[in-house]
Each structure stands twice: as C-alpha cells, then as structure tokens.
Amino acid sequence: MKKIRVAVICGPTATGKTKLSVELCREFSGEVVSADSMQVYKMLDIGSAKPSEVERGGVPHHMMDIIEPQKSFNVSDYCRAAARCIEDIEKRGRLPFIVGGTGLYIDSLIGGVDFSPIENDYEYREELKARAEAEGTAALYDELMRIDARSAEKINVNDEKRIIRALEIYRVTGKTKSYFSERSKEQKSIYEPLYIGLNYHDRALMYERIRARVDEMMSAGLLCEVKRLTEIDGFLSSTAAKGIGYKELYPYLQGECTLEDAVEEIKRASTRYAKRQLTWFRRNKDINWLYADSDGGFDEVSREARKLVAEFFK
Numbered sequence: 001m002k003k004i005r006v007a008v009i010c011g012p013t014a015t016g017k018t019k020l021s022v023e024l025c026r027e028f029s030g031e032v033v034s035a036d037s038m039q040v041y042k043m044l045d046i047g048s049a050k051p052s053e054v055e056r057g058g059v060p061h062h063m064m065d066i067i068e069p070q071k072s073f074n075v076s077d078y079c080r081a082a083a084r085c086i087e088d089i090e091k092r093g094r095l096p097f098i099v100g101g102t103g104l105y106i107d108s109l110i111g112g113v114d115f116s117p118i119e120n121d122y123e124y125r126e127e128l129k130a131r132a133e134a135e136g137t138a139a140l141y142d143e144l145m146r147i148d149a150r151s152a153e154k155i156n157v158n159d160e161k162r163i164i165r166a167l168e169i170y171r172v173t174g175k176t177k178s179y180f181s182e183r184s185k186e187q188k189s190i191y192e193p194l195y196i197g198l199n200y201h202d203r204a205l206m207y208e209r210i211r212a213r214v215d216e217m218m219s220a221g222l223l224c225e226v227k228r229l230t231e232i233d234g235f236l237s238s239t240a241a242k243g244i245g246y247k248e249l250y251p252y253l254q255g256e257c258t259l260e261d262a263v264e265e266i267k268r269a270s271t272r273y274a275k276r277q278l279t280w281f282r283r284n285k286d287i288n289w290l291y292a293d294s295d296g297g298f299d300e301v302s303r304e305a306r307k308l309v310a311e312f313f314k
Helices: 017-028 075-091 103-110 122-135 137-147 160-173 177-184 203-220 222-230 259-281 297-313
Strands: 004-010 030-034 095-100 191-199 287-291
Touching (some): 004 075, 004 297, 017 030, 017 297, 030 075, 075 095, 103 191, 103 259, 122 160, 137 160, 191 297, 203 222, 203 259, 287 297
Parallel strands (some): 004 191, 191 287
16 A cells, blocks of 8 residues: 655644744645644634744645634544645645644554544542542552553543543443553554654743743733633533643632732743653654754755655655
C-alpha cells in the first residue's frame, strides 16, 4: 500500500508553528490540519491561540471550530476526523500539513493507533469521581500505578479524567490501558511523515515569549472570552474548561483571587506545559529541529524548512 506523505510541524507553544506552516502551505499548495486539543472547540479563540483569518493567510485550516465548547472530544475522535481531512486534501492534489503542539494527537494519528471501541462503565466511573473528590486524585493515581505503571507514568498525577479512564478500561476488559496501547502499535500506519520541530536554543527566551503572549491574549480580550464561556450550560464540567487560560481565570471571576494572580498562574501553567511538550517531542528521534533564536531568526528557520519540504515531496 502506498503511504500518504504528510508534513508535521510540531513543538512547544509560542515557537512560530502557525507562521511557518502558512508560509510553507502557500509555497507548496498545502492545507493545515490542526493538531491542537483546544483549537477544535468553537469559541475558544484567544486562549487557544487560534490563528485569525489574517494569520491563516488564505490557507485552508481543518480541525478547528468543529465542536461546541461544552461537548466532549478525545484523541480517538480527533484521529478519525483528521484522517478524513487528510484523505480529502490528498484527493484534491494538495499537500497535508499537520500542525500543532498536542503530541498525543500527532503520535496517535501518524502511528495508526487502533481505537477499537471499549465499553464504558458509567456507574464505576461515577464511583471513581466520588473517590477522587473524597480521597484526592493522588489516591486513584497510586491505584493505577499498582495496576498499570506504564500508563500511569504517561499521565499527570492531577489528570483526573485520564486516570479514571485508565482504571475504567481495566475494570471493563481485565486488561491494562498499556496493553491496548502496545497492541495498537502493531497496526500499520498509512502515513509517511516528515517531522519539523520548532524550538529555542535559549530556554529562558522561549519562556519570555510565552509570558509576553499571555499578556497579548489578555489585551486581546481573553477575560471577556472566558466570561462568555462560563455562561454556557455544561461548559465548566467540560474538557474545554480545563484548558490553560480558561481554568486559571475562573477563580478570579468567582472572587477567589486577584486578576494579577490569575494571569501569573496562566504564565506558570503555560511554561510548565511547554516543558511537557518538549519532553514529549524529544522522544521522537525523527524530528528535524529548527531554532527560532538561531542567528538568522525566522528567515533561517523558513529557509531550512522549505528545503526539507521540497526534498520530501519532490
């Protein structure tokens, strides 16, 4: 089977992925398939750094604004929808560029992860939620470590939703989540990827850029965006509400902290997220890393990226 060639532009937040991908798409007749777990939601524009129409530069962008903010959406939903986008792009003689910083989405899509349906046990799920509230998420995490250490090591100790789902999978199937993950790796991927990663040599400079972008988001109206979202029934219990920039401002709206403290927490959370993104992507030895703070700046990044893409798609 002939594999579909795709270019993947990845890396931590605030490294210029959008700007580079638009430039490459305009030169190579490409279209963007977003790989961002927050940009899939409608109305999450400023906090998710969703590119404006001007920033998109006339390039079609897929997998953005596809679901209401109070609805659930997971990696299997993403992979199915993104695969359809890529197939359509290729059929029209265009080139697919997968662009984003959600490593789980990218790896699952490119790796051909098998998302065969696993039954839900809603009663057990609610039981686990009640335990998390009474005992703390760490107690459930410790239980997952005993059952499935390999999965637990890939989940943040505070990520209640993923911890509960991993425990639920074990309860329903008698097998661990890591078992299904390993089995899925046996699936043959239909994609041949070119990975281009954006990064900074100077980590402090990247963090400075992240902090500056948070200030830009606040000036652009992030607080008003969060206010509108909290008025939607069901939003606060959704995955979208837990996105960085949203969950930190809610305590301020409740009068539990100052706006300055809330903004500072967004900056800290964004910096921590960038660290996790780097840790994730560095496991992939196929990524061609380009650096935004190189001597030639963005022009050098763009020049090197064009060479890689031209050679790959020729």
